Amino acid sequence: MDDAVNKVKEAVGLPVIEERRTSSRLWFSQRELRLRYTISIDRLRRFFEGLAEGKVYATRCKHCGTLYFPPQADCPRCRRSDMEWVEVKGEGTLLTYTVIYTKPASFAHYDDYAVGVARFPPGVNVLAWLSENDPRRLRVGMKVVLRVVRRLPENYLTYQLVPVED
Template sequence: MSQKKQMEEYMKQVEAFVEEVKKSTGLPIVPDQRTGAALWFDQRELSIRYTISVERIRKFFEGLAEGKVYATKCKHCGATYFPPQADCPKCRRGDMEWIEITGEGELLTYTIIYTKPASFAHYPDYTVGIARFPQGVNVLAWVRETDPKKLRVGMKVRLEVVRRQPENYLTYELVPVDEQG
């Protein structure tokens, strides 16, 4: 079954369940399957598929295809930006250079996501973190660690380009640096 079909099947089941609950309680509030937290299931369907121009940050996407993650740096004031910005908001100039985010970053904070938005419901529980890299940028990304108990604030992480499944598109993740290796 295609991923789209799977999502449609899943949403049909959820909708049928919400209808049952609504009949007895009068409200479209259902427990999250995993945590039991109360979830409001909106009664209007909102479908969003957007296209935005990425022409001025094209280099960023070309970088992903080469396994690199790029930030931008203002040639005028030296400020660095991630996600990359084509213009510097500080000096309002478009004179930017591309810098690769490399080396070891420091994990500043992280959180494990158990209750997911509908468009992320098909993923297993995942961890989102923010890391500070030597180039002076903070990167928000999923953290690759099957056992979140091993994570700690201040640990070293590196950035790695990955193909997110099942959508099969390029993105990047924070990967803890194996201190033994």
């Protein structure tokens, strides 16, 4: 770090760090923010009822036919709220995946996990954890199904991609 910045840093306690890779000087906020989303489920209740039944639902705009997953209660393309529920089922095709070894803080208590994106009929992409975290058993193009599972230790229902046995 250059002398001018160092002098200011010493004099006023300027919160500056030098980024190792680029040597850029970065000011960093002294407040650590915790972020927790709250999302209204009033108009998406069917999705959660579906999970309890072992089903995964997307929404489709009745006007333009666009499919949304995760489901949306409104269609941003035509600004209407005339949606229908469509079950995402059958075999999907794994489009991509990655294994997460370095987890975000809120997921640090889980074993290493794989996340993938799969394309399901009738044409919707689903981003989800995979049931398999061994990259030797995963490949792009493999068939997967969606399965509702209970995420532990939190004990809530979610969905994951499960490779279909050959």
